[in-house]
């Protein structure tokens with residue numbers, strides 16, 4: 001029987017993907033129930049680069065306005081040789097990016113982005129957020145949608161909606177239950193992350209070695225290190241990538257940074273910076289294989305890192321989560337009957353898979369270029385010298401100029 005699709009949505013996970021989905025569905029007239037397992041939202045994580053394809057959507061959701069006072073709009077991306085600190089390329093951002101792609105390129109602490117999303121969601125009457133509520137993997141589907149179970153205060157309760165959105169991150173247990181063919185894999189790489197105040201020893205050392213209003217990537221065959229301002233410019237985010245083993249726990253942990261010290265030993269300025277920063281947190285980089293399904297046509301969709309965690313070399317994980325969420329809400333909002341939902345979900349999955357795969361390929365290419373050695377590095381440096389900012393920017397129009405709501409991409413100038 002053809003039934004009207006009820007305007008209710010259940011979301012598992014209150015990270016970047018889940019909160020964005022809550023706002024996007026609420027904006028489209030849905031009533032949203034979001035379940036977050038943590039007893040309370042704590043500020044955690046580190047810096048994020050937020051490119052125009054994501055900030056344009058945050059703007060439409062009314063989140064960008066809340067984020068901007070704590071974010072930074074960097075003037076440029078500088079690529080530097082990690083050993084000599086020589087600038088290999090300067091790619092303008094700031095006004096150039098905003099003019100070209102119609103939205104700003106920002107850097108921010110993840111906690112500031114999360115806080116802005118939460119502040120907006122908390123005052124939205126159509127969104128009900130439950131913390132300390134862990135969704136279990138027990139689902140049933142019927143004509144009218146999904147019935148899910150969650151645990152709160154030691155009690156099991158149920159929620160029903162035509163669509164359940166799984167946004168429970170790279171460590172998703174719900175994926176294991178609902179999409180068992182999708183697997184999390186350790187990439188063999190560690191991300192070493194730290195934040196330092198601008199007036200700390202490390203902050204002053206970095207100020208002396210690069211432009212503080214830029215995103216700087218220091219390139220070397222054994223590692224690369226990316227640094228940029230966050231927290232309104234009062235602090236710097238540092239993230240370096242080396243090969244390594246996942247720690248026993250598997251998740252991020254403060255860890256002896258000797259592998260990072262070893263990787264940077266040929267780079268005097270950077271090995272000094274690594275020592276001055278002192279405490280580094282190691283994040284084993286896990287990815288999720290992308291060949292499995294992201295939807296259950298009967299009424300479930302998986303978004304963000306749960307579906308497609310990727311290595312961060314295109315700086316697009318959160319941006320893809322934001323795009324997934326807004327695209328899903330748009331697709332479902334245009335669906336009037338339960339009978340239409342499976343086809344709409346398949347359409348969403350097809351579009352999102354193609355986009356995410358393209359972004360992941362770009363990340364892999366960046367990694368190859370940034371860790372190039374010998375003749376490959378010489379060729380890279382030559383190419384970077386010969387290319388104008390406009391031609392480098394044209395290469396990124398498909399990524400930063402993309403508007404998930406219209407499906408269009410390109411520069412607007």
Ligand SMILES: Cc1cc2nc3c(=O)[nH]c(=O)nc-3n(C[C@H](O)[C@H](O)[C@H](O)COP(=O)(O)OP(=O)(O)OC[C@H]3O[C@@H](n4cnc5c(N)ncnc54)[C@H](O)[C@@H]3O)c2cc1C
Pocket residue numbers: 012013014015016017018035036037038047048049050133134135136167168169170172173174191193239283303304305306312315316317318319320321
């Ligand atoms: C080193 C590094 C650098 C990065 N840099 C960038 C960058 O520059 N730009 C960028 O765009 N992205 C970047 N990313 C990626 C970005 O951080 C992630 O893609 C993004 O935060 C994923 O958001 P999410 O909401 O999918 O997952 P998460 O943020 O992990 O949120 C998942 C939420 O679900 C909750 N949860 C889990 N299980 C349950 C359950 N059963 N029931 C209820 N709740 C549950 C969790 O408690 C959590 O709150 C980077 C990542 C790394 C590791």
